Amino acid sequence: MPFLERSQNTTVNNGTFVDQSHNDQRTYINYTRPPASGGGDGFDKLQHAAIRQAIHDSSECATLKPACFPGTREEHTRNITSWGKGEWESTESARVLWLHGPAGVGKSALAQSCTQNIGVNIVAATFFFSRLNQWNHSGALIPTICYQLATRSQDYRNLVTDIITHDPFVLEKSIPNQFKELVVNPLAKLRAHDQSIFASHLIVIDGLDEADRDIRLYLEDAFRTIRAKYDFPTSMTWPPEKAIDQLVDQSAGLFAYTSSAIRYISGDGMNLPSLDERLNAVLDLGKTRAPGSDNPFSHLDTLYLLVMIQIPPSVLPNTLALLCLRIEGAPGAEQKALFYSSILRLSLADFYTSVNNLYSVLAVSKSITDMPLRLSFYHASFGEFLQDVKRSTPKFHIGATEVYQRCIAASAETLNRLSRYNDASELDAALSWPPSPDMYPTWDQSHGHDLFVLATSYLFRFPEFIGLDKSIPAHLSSVNWKFAISDGAYPVNASALFQHIPKEWRPKIIRCPHRSPSQFLHQVLSDLIGGKKLTVVGRKRYVLGSGENRVWLEPYDDRGYDIKEYS
Numbered sequence: 001m002p003f004l005e006r007s008q009n010t011t012v013n014n015g016t017f018v019d020q021s022h023n024d025q026r027t028y029i030n031y032t033r034p035p036a037s038g039g040g041d042g043f044d045k046l047q048h049a050a051i052r053q054a055i056h057d058s059s060e061c062a063t064l065k066p067a068c069f070p071g072t073r074e075e076h077t078r079n080i081t082s083w084g085k086g087e088w089e090s091t092e093s094a095r096v097l098w099l100h101g102p103a104g105v106g107k108s109a110l111a112q113s114c115t116q117n118i119g120v121n122i123v124a125a126t127f128f129f130s131r132l133n134q135w136n137h138s139g140a141l142i143p144t145i146c147y148q149l150a151t152r153s154q155d156y157r158n159l160v161t162d163i164i165t166h167d168p169f170v171l172e173k174s175i176p177n178q179f180k181e182l183v184v185n186p187l188a189k190l191r192a193h194d195q196s197i198f199a200s201h202l203i204v205i206d207g208l209d210e211a212d213r214d215i216r217l218y219l220e221d222a223f224r225t226i227r228a229k230y231d232f233p234t235s236m237t238w239p240p241e242k243a244i245d246q247l248v249d250q251s252a253g254l255f256a257y258t259s260s261a262i263r264y265i266s267g268d269g270m271n272l273p274s275l276d277e278r279l280n281a282v283l284d285l286g287k288t289r290a291p292g293s294d295n296p297f298s299h300l301d302t303l304y305l306l307v308m309i310q311i312p313p314s315v316l317p318n319t320l321a322l323l324c325l326r327i328e329g330a331p332g333a334e335q336k337a338l339f340y341s342s343i344l345r346l347s348l349a350d351f352y353t354s355v356n357n358l359y360s361v362l363a364v365s366k367s368i369t370d371m372p373l374r375l376s377f378y379h380a381s382f383g384e385f386l387q388d389v390k391r392s393t394p395k396f397h398i399g400a401t402e403v404y405q406r407c408i409a410a411s412a413e414t415l416n417r418l419s420r421y422n423d424a425s426e427l428d429a430a431l432s433w434p435p436s437p438d439m440y441p442t443w444d445q446s447h448g449h450d451l452f453v454l455a456t457s458y459l460f461r462f463p464e465f466i467g468l469d470k471s472i473p474a475h476l477s478s479v480n481w482k483f484a485i486s487d488g489a490y491p492v493n494a495s496a497l498f499q500h501i502p503k504e505w506r507p508k509i510i511r512c513p514h515r516s517p518s519q520f521l522h523q524v525l526s527d528l529i530g531g532k533k534l535t536v537v538g539r540k541r542y543v544l545g546s547g548e549n550r551v552w553l554e555p556y557d558d559r560g561y562d563i564k565e566y567s
Contacts (some may be wrong), residue, residue: 042161042168046150049143049171055136056115056204058125065128065206067113073106079115084118084202111206122202125149129207138213141180143171145203149183153197159186167508207253215251215258219244224261229266230275238281250286250299256379257300261362263378265305281306300381301391308396317406318346318354324398324407326375328458332474337364337372339451339501341432343407343458348372348433352441371433389479401468408465412456412475418452418482419549452483463500473505481545481563489560494542494553510553515540 053060062490070078082088083097099107108128125148125161150157155525160182164170170181190197223239232238265278285302311319325340341351351372357363361382365373377383389397397403415506417430428453457464459476484490494510501509542553544563552564 015544018178041512042164043150043157045164045168045171046143046160048149049140049461051127051135051137051144052409053142053150054114054129054140054144055129056123061128061130062112064130065108066174067116068106068109071109073113075130077111077117080110080118084114084122084201108206111204113421115204118202122200124152124201124203126204126205126524127206129205138175139172139345140289141205142175142182146182149198153190155190155197155446156186159189182288197345215253215255216244218255218298219262220257222266226262226266226275238275243279243283246283246286250282252299254300255440257303257379259378260303260307260382261358264303264362268359295384297381297391298460304361304382304385304391305393305396307360307394311312315353315356317403318344318350319358320396320398320400320403321388321406321410322354323373324403325458326384328396328407328461329454337375338431338433338435339454340375342451343410343455345410345413346432352433354461405468407458408462409469409472409475411458412466412472414455415452415459416475418448418476420454420485421448449483449486453486456484459491460490460497463493466497466500468501472503473509475506476489476501477508477546478549479545480549481551482549482565484544484563485551485565489562490558491560492553494540494555498542509544511543512540513543 010305052058055061056065080097080099083094088094099110113129115126125145126146129135129233146160150160163181163186167181170178173181187198191199193410223244227236227419228237247261251261261282265275265282267275267278282303285299285306321344322340325343337351340346341348347355348371354377355364361378363378365374367373367374385391386396386398389399392398394400414430421430430448466476498506498510498512539555541567542561543553550566552566554562554564557563
């Protein structure tokens with residue numbers, strides 16, 4: 001009887017059959033599957049390596065990564081959808097659109113909405129990372145994208161299947177190598193014959209920050225460094241694995257949190273008694289986080305608060321003033337620790353005491369002679385935290401009146417001090433410590449001018465604090481404003497400055513000369529001939545200072561004024 005005589009629609013894969021129908025004579029029939037075209041082992045392996053749930057239209061992804069609520073984020077959705085459909089003039093040159101923002105602000109919802117709006121005819125593949133549901137393995141990214149491309153193009157499917165069949169371990173290679181071998185090379189080969197293949201298609205990847213593997217690798221390496229720093233025995237395991245798991249979870253994909261936590265635990269500049277106490281302090285933050293908080297920065301803010309509460313109360317006013325000057329510094333000013341300290345009259349010891357507990361969030365660059373040069377935040381979110389009273393609390397808010405008042409009073413006093421010097425050789429007396437040789441080749445008038453300009457910019461930016469301290473107008477009344485003449489304009493509202501100077505002090509500090517109609521017409525013509533913007537033509541000029549110290553405060557543009565020689 002023939003094999004499978006009455007069978008219908010039967011498929012046999014890799015079978016070996018023994019026919020014993022002829023007594024002892026055995027007939028062996030070996031069936032070997034022929035090479036697959038666009039299927040078989042290679043495609044099976046690709047499908048197995050992909051994560052179906054991470055694709056935007058899977059039931060799981062649609063539930064856990066919903067689109068924007070109707071009527072919200074309309075402008076963002078419209079702009080991104082327009083770019084995805086190729087409707088931007090610059091779409092051809094701008095081949096990648098990067099949507100960034102802090103955790104919890106709705107990037108995933110935007111990605112889902114835009115994917116739906118752009119449509120399946122353009123969106124060729126998607127991958128939505130999700131930490132909550134373990135779709136955060138970056139090794140599945142390329143296979144999932146390739147799987148979707150393979151379902152859209154039989155030719156691409158055939159090529160990728162052959163590649164995986166001949167090299168199954170390609171699915172375990174690094175992401176750059178996977179991308180090259182499974183995406184770039186096959187598409188290049190196909191497009192050599194057909195330029196239209198995937199020419200106008202889009203790949204959407206959401207939640208790159210939710211790939212926790214890189215966070216874990218960073219933590220493991222950082223703790224190895226800490227163990228070496230403190231001479232731990234090589235056989236000692238520290239911290240426990242569950243502590244690393246918790247730190248990965250607390251980081252929420254944000255390297256700013258991870259790196260700040262490690263610097264805090266490492267203990268540079270800190271006086272906490274043990275590593276375990278520092279580690280436990282950070283781990284405890286995970287227990288105090290409010291679930292479902294409206295603040296997407298809440299986990300980062302708790303860490304920043306932990307850093308700030310280590311500052312002794314007697315030191316905190318100096319620390320906040322330094323941070324205020326650093327954040328509010330004029331964009332053109334070099335961020336020099338010496339200038340900030342000189343304005344606040346802090347000695348070198350005072351400076352180090354003020355920043356001693358901030359090394360997990362603040363970098364202090366050093367000169368070749370080990371003197372402090374510049375202050376910079378490891379992450380911009382720390383500066384934003386200090387400026388938002390809801391996040392930093394009134395205790396650590398640099399926008400508090402007393403912090404600004406101190407900075408403005410110190411700036412006015414600095415301007416008064418600098419005005420007493422007549423030549424460059426005397427300017428060192430205004431500094432908190434001698435400048436480092438590699439900071440300035442020579443200490444000359446231009447560097448004293450930099451300090452004067454910086455102090456002036458602080459004063460001009462916040463005139464509302466001038467009248468709160470009686471010493472400020474007194475200091476300003478004898479300032480030699482000629483030192484403030486510079487190449488750039490100052491961000492000052494001259495009218496507001498005038499209004500905040502007490503009336504009895506205005507004759508010595510600032511005044512607005514009366515203009516006759518002919519003088520006004522003359523100024524308008526001069527402004528037009530000088531090429532000034534129409535928005536500033538004819539605007540009032542002010543006289544800053546008195547006697548030999550006076551200068552003109554002239555409109556420069558909508559946001560600033562120039563200081564010119566008085567003539």
